[in-house]
Amino acid sequence: MAPHAYLGEFELIVLLALLRAGENAYGVPIARVIEESTRREVAIGSVYAALERLEQKGLVASHLGEPTPERGGRAKRYFRVTAAGLRQVRTAQKALVSLWRGLPQLEGAKA
Amino acid sequence: MTQSQPPAVAKWMLRHLVLGDRTEALEGDLLEEFHRRSPAWYWRQVFSAILGFSNLLRIGWATFLTVAFAVAWVYGMCLVVAHSAPSPGHFLSGNWIPHEEPVWMAVGIFFYVVVPLFIYLALTRNLSLRTCGLGLGAGMLVIVGLPSFQFHLATPFNHFLEYVRARHGNPIVWLRLYWAAQGTAPLIAAIWSAALSKTKMDNFQSPVAAPHES
Numbered sequence A: 001m002a003p004h005a006y007l008g009e010f011e012l013i014v015l016l017a018l019l020r021a022g023e024n025a026y027g028v029p030i031a032r033v034i035e036e037s038t039r040r041e042v043a044i045g046s047v048y049a050a051l052e053r054l055e056q057k058g059l060v061a062s063h064l065g066e067p068t069p070e071r072g073g074r075a076k077r078y079f080r081v082t083a084a085g086l087r088q089v090r091t092a093q094k095a096l097v098s099l100w101r102g103l104p105q106l107e108g109a110k111a
Numbered sequence B: 001m002t003q004s005q006p007p008a009v010a011k012w013m014l015r016h017l018v019l020g021d022r023t024e025a026l027e028g029d030l031l032e033e034f035h036r037r038s039p040a041w042y043w044r045q046v047f048s049a050i051l052g053f054s055n056l057l058r059i060g061w062a063t064f065l066t067v068a069f070a071v072a073w074v075y076g077m078c079l080v081v082a083h084s085a086p087s088p089g090h091f092l093s094g095n096w097i098p099h100e101e102p103v104w105m106a107v108g109i110f111f112y113v114v115v116p117l118f119i120y121l122a123l124t125r126n127l128s129l130r131t132c133g134l135g136l137g138a139g140m141l142v143i144v145g146l147p148s149f150q151f152h153l154a155t156p157f158n159h160f161l162e163y164v165r166a167r168h169g170n171p172i173v174w175l176r177l178y179w180a181a182q183g184t185a186p187l188i189a190a191i192w193s194a195a196l197s198k199t200k201m202d203n204f205q206s207p208v209a210a211p212h213e214s
Helices: A009-021 A027-038 A044-056 A083-100 B008-017 B023-034 B039-053 B055-083 B101-123 B129-168 B172-205
Strands: A060-068 A074-081
Touching (some): A009 A074, A009 A083, A027 A074, A044 A074, A074 B023
Antiparallel strands (some): A060 A074
16 A cells, blocks of 8 residues: 555545446436535536545556537546555555544534 | 526636637536526636636736736725824824834835735735735835835936926826835735745645635
Protein backbone atom coordinates (compact mmCIF):
# COMPACT_ATOMS: atom_id res chain seq x y z
CA MET A 1 0.00 0.00 0.00
CA ALA A 2 1.30 3.44 -0.85
CA PRO A 3 1.98 5.36 2.37
CA HIS A 4 0.29 8.53 1.16
CA ALA A 5 -2.76 6.96 -0.50
CA TYR A 6 -5.13 8.24 2.17
CA LEU A 7 -8.82 7.76 1.62
CA GLY A 8 -11.10 10.68 2.24
CA GLU A 9 -14.59 10.06 3.58
CA PHE A 10 -16.24 10.71 0.24
CA GLU A 11 -13.62 8.66 -1.61
CA LEU A 12 -14.31 5.73 0.69
CA ILE A 13 -18.04 6.12 0.08
CA VAL A 14 -17.45 6.16 -3.69
CA LEU A 15 -15.23 3.08 -3.52
CA LEU A 16 -17.84 1.19 -1.51
CA ALA A 17 -20.61 2.32 -3.84
CA LEU A 18 -18.52 1.17 -6.79
CA LEU A 19 -18.10 -2.24 -5.19
CA ARG A 20 -21.85 -2.38 -4.55
CA ALA A 21 -22.75 -1.28 -8.06
CA GLY A 22 -20.79 -4.26 -9.37
CA GLU A 23 -19.68 -4.72 -12.93
CA ASN A 24 -20.34 -2.09 -15.57
CA ALA A 25 -20.55 0.62 -12.97
CA TYR A 26 -20.55 4.14 -14.31
CA GLY A 27 -21.51 7.56 -12.93
CA VAL A 28 -25.29 7.14 -12.70
CA PRO A 29 -25.52 3.80 -10.82
CA ILE A 30 -22.66 4.77 -8.53
CA ALA A 31 -24.39 8.06 -7.66
CA ARG A 32 -27.70 6.20 -7.10
CA VAL A 33 -26.10 3.77 -4.65
CA ILE A 34 -24.61 6.71 -2.75
CA GLU A 35 -27.94 8.57 -2.73
CA GLU A 36 -29.80 5.50 -1.47
CA SER A 37 -27.36 4.89 1.34
CA THR A 38 -26.75 8.48 2.41
CA ARG A 39 -30.26 9.75 1.53
CA ARG A 40 -28.76 12.90 0.11
CA GLU A 41 -28.64 14.24 -3.40
CA VAL A 42 -25.18 13.67 -4.80
CA ALA A 43 -23.56 15.61 -7.60
CA ILE A 44 -22.48 13.21 -10.32
CA GLY A 45 -19.64 15.62 -11.07
CA SER A 46 -18.36 15.13 -7.51
CA VAL A 47 -18.48 11.38 -8.01
CA TYR A 48 -16.38 11.75 -11.16
CA ALA A 49 -13.94 14.07 -9.39
CA ALA A 50 -13.52 11.51 -6.59
CA LEU A 51 -13.17 8.69 -9.12
CA GLU A 52 -10.45 10.61 -10.93
CA ARG A 53 -8.54 11.11 -7.69
CA LEU A 54 -8.91 7.40 -6.94
CA GLU A 55 -7.72 6.55 -10.44
CA GLN A 56 -4.65 8.72 -9.95
CA LYS A 57 -3.93 6.82 -6.74
CA GLY A 58 -4.27 3.53 -8.63
CA LEU A 59 -7.28 2.40 -6.59
CA VAL A 60 -9.72 2.48 -9.51
CA ALA A 61 -9.41 1.73 -13.23
CA SER A 62 -11.70 2.88 -16.01
CA HIS A 63 -12.45 2.42 -19.68
CA LEU A 64 -14.76 4.10 -22.17
CA GLY A 65 -17.76 2.20 -23.49
CA GLU A 66 -19.69 2.62 -26.72
CA PRO A 67 -21.78 5.75 -27.32
CA THR A 68 -25.53 5.18 -26.92
CA PRO A 69 -28.48 7.15 -28.36
CA GLU A 70 -30.31 7.65 -25.02
CA ARG A 71 -27.22 9.47 -23.79
CA GLY A 72 -27.11 11.78 -26.79
CA GLY A 73 -24.32 9.77 -28.37
CA ARG A 74 -22.06 10.11 -25.34
CA ALA A 75 -20.05 7.13 -24.20
CA LYS A 76 -20.19 5.75 -20.67
CA ARG A 77 -17.02 5.59 -18.61
CA TYR A 78 -16.96 2.30 -16.73
CA PHE A 79 -15.07 1.95 -13.47
CA ARG A 80 -13.80 -0.98 -11.41
CA VAL A 81 -11.93 -1.23 -8.13
CA THR A 82 -8.36 -2.44 -8.52
CA ALA A 83 -6.64 -4.90 -6.19
CA ALA A 84 -4.88 -1.98 -4.51
CA GLY A 85 -8.25 -0.28 -4.08
CA LEU A 86 -9.68 -3.38 -2.42
CA ARG A 87 -6.72 -3.55 -0.04
CA GLN A 88 -7.20 0.12 0.78
CA VAL A 89 -10.89 -0.41 1.58
CA ARG A 90 -10.03 -3.32 3.89
CA THR A 91 -7.42 -1.22 5.66
CA ALA A 92 -9.89 1.63 6.13
CA GLN A 93 -12.52 -0.81 7.39
CA LYS A 94 -10.14 -2.26 9.99
CA ALA A 95 -9.12 1.18 11.17
CA LEU A 96 -12.68 2.43 11.43
CA VAL A 97 -14.00 -0.70 13.16
CA SER A 98 -11.22 -0.57 15.73
CA LEU A 99 -11.99 3.09 16.37
CA TRP A 100 -15.72 2.42 16.65
CA ARG A 101 -15.44 -0.58 18.93
CA GLY A 102 -16.07 -0.08 22.62
CA LEU A 103 -17.16 3.54 22.53
CA PRO A 104 -19.66 4.04 25.35
CA GLN A 105 -21.03 7.19 23.67
CA LEU A 106 -22.21 5.12 20.69
CA GLU A 107 -23.63 2.20 22.68
CA GLY A 108 -27.38 1.91 22.14
CA ALA A 109 -27.53 5.07 20.04
CA LYS A 110 -29.64 5.13 16.91
CA ALA A 111 -27.63 5.07 13.69
CA MET B 1 -43.65 19.75 -16.03
CA THR B 2 -40.71 17.66 -17.14
CA GLN B 3 -38.75 18.86 -20.15
CA SER B 4 -37.40 16.37 -22.65
CA GLN B 5 -34.13 18.25 -23.01
CA PRO B 6 -31.94 19.86 -20.34
CA PRO B 7 -31.65 23.67 -20.33
CA ALA B 8 -29.53 24.70 -23.32
CA VAL B 9 -27.51 27.25 -21.38
CA ALA B 10 -26.65 24.69 -18.70
CA LYS B 11 -25.58 22.24 -21.40
CA TRP B 12 -23.36 24.88 -22.96
CA MET B 13 -21.82 25.72 -19.58
CA LEU B 14 -21.16 22.06 -18.87
CA ARG B 15 -19.45 21.62 -22.24
CA HIS B 16 -17.34 24.75 -22.06
CA LEU B 17 -16.62 25.45 -18.41
CA VAL B 18 -15.82 21.99 -17.12
CA LEU B 19 -12.21 21.08 -17.67
CA GLY B 20 -10.77 17.63 -18.16
CA ASP B 21 -11.59 14.59 -20.22
CA ARG B 22 -14.58 13.48 -18.14
CA THR B 23 -16.98 15.90 -19.73
CA GLU B 24 -18.32 13.48 -22.31
CA ALA B 25 -19.15 10.73 -19.81
CA LEU B 26 -20.58 13.27 -17.36
CA GLU B 27 -22.70 14.89 -20.05
CA GLY B 28 -24.10 11.50 -21.04
CA ASP B 29 -24.77 10.56 -17.42
CA LEU B 30 -26.59 13.82 -16.74
CA LEU B 31 -28.68 13.45 -19.89
CA GLU B 32 -29.57 9.86 -19.00
CA GLU B 33 -30.56 10.84 -15.47
CA PHE B 34 -32.33 14.04 -16.52
CA HIS B 35 -35.32 12.08 -17.83
CA ARG B 36 -36.37 11.29 -14.26
CA ARG B 37 -35.23 14.60 -12.75
CA SER B 38 -35.98 18.31 -13.07
CA PRO B 39 -34.21 21.23 -14.80
CA ALA B 40 -33.33 22.55 -11.34
CA TRP B 41 -31.53 19.28 -10.62
CA TYR B 42 -29.65 19.61 -13.91
CA TRP B 43 -28.60 23.16 -13.05
CA ARG B 44 -27.36 22.05 -9.61
CA GLN B 45 -25.38 19.24 -11.20
CA VAL B 46 -23.80 21.57 -13.76
CA PHE B 47 -22.79 24.19 -11.19
CA SER B 48 -21.40 21.51 -8.95
CA ALA B 49 -19.42 20.03 -11.83
CA ILE B 50 -18.03 23.43 -12.78
CA LEU B 51 -16.97 24.20 -9.22
CA GLY B 52 -15.64 20.72 -8.65
CA PHE B 53 -13.71 20.24 -11.87
CA SER B 54 -12.48 23.62 -12.83
CA ASN B 55 -9.72 24.61 -10.46
CA LEU B 56 -9.07 27.63 -12.63
CA LEU B 57 -12.64 28.78 -12.20
CA ARG B 58 -12.48 28.08 -8.48
CA ILE B 59 -9.36 30.22 -8.17
CA GLY B 60 -11.00 32.87 -10.32
CA TRP B 61 -14.09 32.90 -8.16
CA ALA B 62 -12.04 33.10 -4.95
CA THR B 63 -10.03 35.94 -6.45
CA PHE B 64 -13.17 37.78 -7.46
CA LEU B 65 -14.65 37.40 -3.97
CA THR B 66 -11.45 38.59 -2.32
CA VAL B 67 -11.11 41.67 -4.51
CA ALA B 68 -14.83 42.45 -4.29
CA PHE B 69 -14.74 42.23 -0.50
CA ALA B 70 -11.62 44.42 -0.25
CA VAL B 71 -12.97 47.07 -2.63
CA ALA B 72 -16.38 47.08 -0.94
CA TRP B 73 -14.80 47.43 2.50
CA VAL B 74 -12.35 50.20 1.61
CA TYR B 75 -14.93 52.21 -0.36
CA GLY B 76 -17.59 51.53 2.25
CA MET B 77 -15.31 52.90 4.95
CA CYS B 78 -14.56 55.98 2.86
CA LEU B 79 -18.28 56.57 2.29
CA VAL B 80 -19.15 56.08 5.95
CA VAL B 81 -16.46 58.51 7.07
CA ALA B 82 -17.41 61.05 4.39
CA HIS B 83 -21.16 61.01 5.05
CA SER B 84 -21.42 60.26 8.78
CA ALA B 85 -19.09 62.86 10.22
CA PRO B 86 -21.31 65.95 10.45
CA SER B 87 -19.17 67.87 12.95
CA PRO B 88 -15.48 68.06 13.86
CA GLY B 89 -16.31 66.60 17.26
CA HIS B 90 -18.04 63.53 15.80
CA PHE B 91 -16.51 60.12 16.52
CA LEU B 92 -16.06 59.35 12.82
CA SER B 93 -14.35 62.66 12.10
CA GLY B 94 -11.27 61.17 13.70
CA ASN B 95 -10.48 64.27 15.74
CA TRP B 96 -10.17 62.13 18.87
CA ILE B 97 -7.14 60.41 17.38
CA PRO B 98 -3.76 61.93 18.33
CA HIS B 99 -2.18 63.71 15.37
CA GLU B 100 1.11 61.83 15.38
CA GLU B 101 1.70 59.94 12.12
CA PRO B 102 2.41 56.51 13.68
CA VAL B 103 -0.91 56.67 15.52
CA TRP B 104 -2.79 57.54 12.35
CA MET B 105 -1.01 54.75 10.55
CA ALA B 106 -1.90 52.25 13.29
CA VAL B 107 -5.55 53.36 13.20
CA GLY B 108 -5.55 53.03 9.40
CA ILE B 109 -4.05 49.54 9.55
CA PHE B 110 -6.56 48.54 12.20
CA PHE B 111 -9.64 49.69 10.27
CA TYR B 112 -8.44 48.92 6.74
CA VAL B 113 -6.62 45.61 7.29
CA VAL B 114 -7.09 44.05 10.73
CA VAL B 115 -10.85 44.45 11.13
CA PRO B 116 -11.84 43.43 7.56
CA LEU B 117 -9.38 40.51 7.63
CA PHE B 118 -10.97 39.21 10.85
CA ILE B 119 -14.45 39.66 9.42
CA TYR B 120 -13.52 37.89 6.17
CA LEU B 121 -11.89 34.97 7.99
CA ALA B 122 -14.84 34.70 10.37
CA LEU B 123 -17.33 34.75 7.49
CA THR B 124 -15.41 32.06 5.61
CA ARG B 125 -14.89 30.07 8.84
CA ASN B 126 -11.12 30.22 8.49
CA LEU B 127 -10.42 32.15 11.66
CA SER B 128 -7.33 30.79 13.40
CA LEU B 129 -4.10 32.07 14.90
CA ARG B 130 -2.15 30.89 11.87
CA THR B 131 -4.40 32.41 9.21
CA CYS B 132 -4.62 35.70 11.13
CA GLY B 133 -0.88 35.85 11.66
CA LEU B 134 0.01 35.11 8.06
CA GLY B 135 -2.67 37.46 6.75
CA LEU B 136 -1.56 40.34 8.95
CA GLY B 137 2.10 39.67 8.11
CA ALA B 138 1.40 39.86 4.38
CA GLY B 139 -0.73 42.99 4.79
CA MET B 140 2.04 44.70 6.78
CA LEU B 141 4.65 43.71 4.20
CA VAL B 142 2.60 45.36 1.46
CA ILE B 143 2.08 48.47 3.59
CA VAL B 144 5.81 48.73 4.23
CA GLY B 145 6.73 47.99 0.61
CA LEU B 146 4.04 50.12 -1.01
CA PRO B 147 5.85 53.50 -0.79
CA SER B 148 8.91 52.06 -2.52
CA PHE B 149 6.69 50.47 -5.16
CA GLN B 150 4.85 53.76 -5.67
CA PHE B 151 8.18 55.61 -5.98
CA HIS B 152 9.31 53.29 -8.78
CA LEU B 153 5.92 53.32 -10.44
CA ALA B 154 5.40 57.09 -10.31
CA THR B 155 7.38 58.03 -13.42
CA PRO B 156 6.00 55.39 -15.80
CA PHE B 157 2.50 55.98 -14.45
CA ASN B 158 2.79 59.73 -15.05
CA HIS B 159 3.94 59.03 -18.62
CA PHE B 160 0.93 56.78 -19.04
CA LEU B 161 -1.40 59.52 -17.71
CA GLU B 162 0.12 62.03 -20.15
CA TYR B 163 -0.49 59.58 -22.97
CA VAL B 164 -4.12 59.05 -21.91
CA ARG B 165 -4.64 62.81 -21.52
CA ALA B 166 -3.28 63.44 -25.02
CA ARG B 167 -5.34 60.70 -26.65
CA HIS B 168 -8.60 60.55 -24.66
CA GLY B 169 -8.76 63.62 -22.43
CA ASN B 170 -9.27 63.39 -18.69
CA PRO B 171 -7.49 60.35 -17.18
CA ILE B 172 -9.51 60.42 -13.95
CA VAL B 173 -10.71 56.83 -14.38
CA TRP B 174 -7.13 55.55 -14.45
CA LEU B 175 -6.23 57.68 -11.46
CA ARG B 176 -9.18 56.28 -9.52
CA LEU B 177 -8.15 52.73 -10.45
CA TYR B 178 -4.62 53.51 -9.27
CA TRP B 179 -5.90 54.85 -5.94
CA ALA B 180 -8.25 51.90 -5.55
CA ALA B 181 -5.37 49.47 -6.16
CA GLN B 182 -3.26 51.30 -3.56
CA GLY B 183 -6.05 51.40 -1.01
CA THR B 184 -7.05 47.78 -1.36
CA ALA B 185 -3.63 46.14 -1.98
CA PRO B 186 -2.74 45.52 1.71
CA LEU B 187 -6.14 43.99 2.46
CA ILE B 188 -6.13 41.82 -0.67
CA ALA B 189 -2.62 40.58 0.18
CA ALA B 190 -3.71 39.84 3.75
CA ILE B 191 -6.80 37.88 2.71
CA TRP B 192 -4.96 35.96 -0.01
CA SER B 193 -2.15 34.94 2.30
CA ALA B 194 -4.57 33.83 4.98
CA ALA B 195 -6.66 31.87 2.48
CA LEU B 196 -3.55 30.31 0.94
CA SER B 197 -2.22 29.21 4.31
CA LYS B 198 -5.60 27.61 5.08
CA THR B 199 -5.61 25.72 1.77
CA LYS B 200 -2.05 24.49 2.27
CA MET B 201 -2.86 23.34 5.79
CA ASP B 202 -5.92 21.46 4.55
CA ASN B 203 -3.95 19.73 1.82
CA PHE B 204 -1.24 18.76 4.27
CA GLN B 205 -3.32 17.68 7.21
CA SER B 206 -6.60 16.38 5.97
CA PRO B 207 -6.98 13.99 3.10
CA VAL B 208 -10.68 13.82 3.86
CA ALA B 209 -12.54 15.43 1.04
CA ALA B 210 -16.23 15.17 0.45
CA PRO B 211 -16.77 18.13 -1.75
CA HIS B 212 -19.85 19.24 -3.57
CA GLU B 213 -22.47 16.80 -2.44
CA SER B 214 -25.50 18.97 -2.64
